[in-house]
Amino acid sequence: MFQVTDRVRTIEYAIRDVLVQAKQLERKGKKIIYLNIGDPIKFDFDTPxxxxxxxxxxxxxxxxxxxxxxxxxxxxxxxxxxxxxxxxxxxxxxxxxxxxxxxxxxxxxxxxxxxxxxxxxxxxxxxxxxxxxxxxxxxxxxxxxxxxxxxxxxxxxxxxxxxxxxxxxxxxxxxxxxxxxxxxxxxxxxxxxxxxxxxxxxxxxxxxxxxxxxxxxxxxxxxxxxxxxxxxxxxxxxxxxxxxxxxxxxxxxxxxxxxxxxxxxxxxxxxxxxxxxxxxxxxxxxxxGSTDHISLMVEKLRKRRDYAWKRLNEIDGISCTKPEGAFYVFPRVEAVGSRWKTDAEFVYDLLEETGVLFVHGSGFEPTYGNGHFRSVVLPPIEILEAAFNLLEQFMSKHS
Ligand SMILES: Cc1ncc(COP(=O)(O)O)c(C=O)c1O
Structure with missing residues (x-):
């Protein structure tokens, strides 16, 4: 067995690390809603x-x-x-x-x-x-x-x-x-x-x-x-x-x-x-060249951000500040530390039960990110709605 260096052992990238489990579930036939990666091209945005x-x-x-x-x-x-x-x-x-x-x-x-x-x-x-x-x-x-x-x-x-x-x-x-x-x-x-x-x-x-x-x-x-x-x-x-x-x-x-x-x-x-x-x-x-696509993109994203922010705050046990830039929300899950030991456990339980894939907040830094998850707001509202409905059912089942 060839060993890797300590240097490489220390590195991680939660945004893609969570994919491993999602792909395994997908191979077993589970439908996954991917809300982990900040890639607009994976949704209804395209290179001009x-x-x-x-x-x-x-x-x-x-x-x-x-x-x-x-x-x-x-x-x-x-x-x-x-x-x-x-x-x-x-x-x-x-x-x-x-x-x-x-x-x-x-x-x-x-x-x-x-x-x-x-x-x-x-x-x-x-x-x-x-x-x-x-x-x-x-x-x-x-x-x-x-x-x-x-x-x-x-x-x-x-x-x-x-x-x-x-x-x-x-x-x-x-x-x-x-x-x-x-x-x-x-x-x-x-x-x-x-x-x-x-x-x-x-x-x-x-x-x-x-x-x-x-x-x-x-x-x-x-x-x-x-x-x-x-x-x-x-x-x-x-x-x-x-x-x-x-x-x-x-x-x-x-x-x-x-x-x-x-x-x-x-x-x-x-x-x-x-x-x-x-x-x-x-x-x-x-x-x-033309940068007309930027304002169109931002207007589309604004509606999705507004929707995500409002909908997440309607779910018991979740609270979310309103983002003013980029295309993510970073809500807090009150029951991390009680119902779920860690935010990673919350994210993986949710994934297994509902197929919705977020990234655990501690993957973005354990002290201040802990107790949260990150979702992209890039998809059309129907997809966000489907994901957040599943999240809501999951939260009420586990409250
Ligand atoms: C804050 C921040 N910096 C850098 C990057 C990576 O950018 P690039 O695709 O240019 O490597 C991202 C991608 O999500 C990001 O959010």
Missing amino acids: NHIKQALTKAVKEGANWYAPSEGLPELREAICEKEKKVNQVEIQPEDVVVTQGLSEGIQMTMAAIVENGDEVLVPGPTYPPYLSHVKFFGGKPVAYETVEENGWQPNVNDLRSKITEKTRAIVVINPNNPCGALYREEVVKDIVDLAGEHNLLLISDEIYDRIVYTERFVSTSRIASDVPVVGLNGFSKTYLMTGWRLGYVYFHDGNGRLTELRGGVEKEARVRLSANTPVQKAGVAALR
Whole structure:
């Protein structure tokens, strides 16, 4: 038997780990309603035609070579144009590294900043790869509180209390997955000030920057004029390109403090050769072409979010804050800790009995995610209704 390393033993990804059990049940003939993965294409959303056409055109015209490791120059330029227009963030093409999905950007950034024993502050709950990649590189993710009763806004005092001499960076995910929180400008400003005070790097995941339902989103880099920010973003969600794997990392700092880090990430990019070339061409079309699909998508999602939020709050034993961005709900299950020992037990019992698949909240960070589950709000209302009816029956049977 070949053994795996401790490094690999520590990593997990609850959103896909729950699939193993669901697939087993499906093979035995159970109908599963998959509400675990944030992939709009699995429901009634599709990649806009002009983006598909740009991909096939690139392939037909022979753009099938390896791209430059940092990304195609025209894509890096288009990313700067987008960041300026949408988020009022000024960056130059040389500040951008194109990645195979934002996920690769997390991995590259953590690989470049985390030494053994270093701490990285992540929101609690968080998108799970931030936990896994920090651990993978020998570091310790430390969760700061985000407050459910306050729409899951970060608790800046808690964040401050968790800074130690080992802290290397603060991760911000805004709009947030799994909670759907849209951080208020003054909260982002407080986090930026704190990072400035303690000389910490900010890492800002803004993949849902254009999927918001209420106030406008404010980019961390727009506020952080004097604090270095590594911005992470991608094409999966807003441009409906999940399976195409395209994202980017950018380095935003007026004082040159990110030059070495940028060089390190560029080196990592060279080692893995390049992101997919024709997909990068399509990325240019996505950024420079029509973006009419975004408001249509957000309007459709708003109705589904409203429905899910209302319906879940009608179920005894479940309460849910209203998400202001992204496409998830993160409800609390009162009976976790009594009727169900853990939220994972709740999720697996529900799956076995009803076929409805959610992700347990503790998979997004055990302290602050515990006692919850995450559902996508992506499917048409009929599917959400069927799933939540089954959930309601399950809850009343087990109350
Ligand atoms: C907050 C957040 N960051 C990153 C990703 C992954 O993005 P990509 O598909 O670009 O790797 C997701 C996907 O769910 C996400 O929710």
